[in-house]
Amino acid sequence: MNKHQRTKIKAIILTQIESLTEESQAPENAARTKLRLERLGTALRRIEADNYGKCFKCEKPIQKSRLLVFPETMLCTDCLKKPGEQT
Numbered sequence: 180m181n182k183h184q185r186t187k188i189k190a191i192i193l194t195q196i197e198s199l200t201e202e203s204q205a206p207e208n209a210a211r212t213k214l215r216l217e218r219l220g221t222a223l224r225r226i227e228a229d230n231y232g233k234c235f236k237c238e239k240p241i242q243k244s245r246l247l248v249f250p251e252t253m254l255c256t257d258c259l260k261k262p263g264e265q266t
């Protein structure tokens with residue numbers, strides 16, 4: 180992932196954090212929102228550390244189309260399809 184892509188993903192993450200923070204007023208969403216914010220925060224740190232976009236399990240690059248929609252994702256689609264297979 181090059182610098183331009185990182186900058187783009189970072190902007191997406193920051194936008195999502197901002198909209199989630201506004202949404203978090205609704206108490207029924209609080210737990211889910213908190214979890215998502217934590218994941219987005221982790222994703223941001225991984226971008227800063229240049230450790231972003233790799234599958235946490237198999238270390239293959241995660242599909243970019245997926246990262247653009249769910250930037251907090253840590254698994255590639257292959258690994259997501261095999262939830263029973265723990266490392």
Ligand SMILES: [Zn+2]
Nearest residue numbers: 234237255258
């Ligand atoms: Zn994987």
